[in-house]
Amino acid sequence: MRASHDRQHPTPAEAVDDSGPGDGLVKAGVVVFAVGALATLVTVAPLLLGTDPFPTVAYLVSMLMGVGFALAAAGVLRSVAAQRRQARRAS
Numbered sequence: 001m002r003a004s005h006d007r008q009h010p011t012p013a014e015a016v017d018d019s020g021p022g023d024g025l026v027k028a029g030v031v032v033f034a035v036g037a038l039a040t041l042v043t044v045a046p047l048l049l050g051t052d053p054f055p056t057v058a059y060l061v062s063m064l065m066g067v068g069f070a071l072a073a074a075g076v077l078r079s080v081a082a083q084r085r086q087a088r089r090a091s
Helices: 023-051 054-062 065-090
Strands: none
Touching: 023 054, 023 065, 054 065
């Protein structure tokens, strides 16, 4: 029987960075879009409930929804372009 200190322990798997070009833009776009969507819900609620509307700044934050969509779309386009370049190199 082997001593306990001779036993080999499995090593933990190394962290693998499998993110590609554009992935960061897509993730950031999702976050910004979510903030804008939440702001839109918050600003529309008083109008539906008949209370006083929020100040203009709240409506400006709602526009982040479009900015987030644009960021995510740019990330997808960047990813597509990188995949096309990689496919051209492979052929």
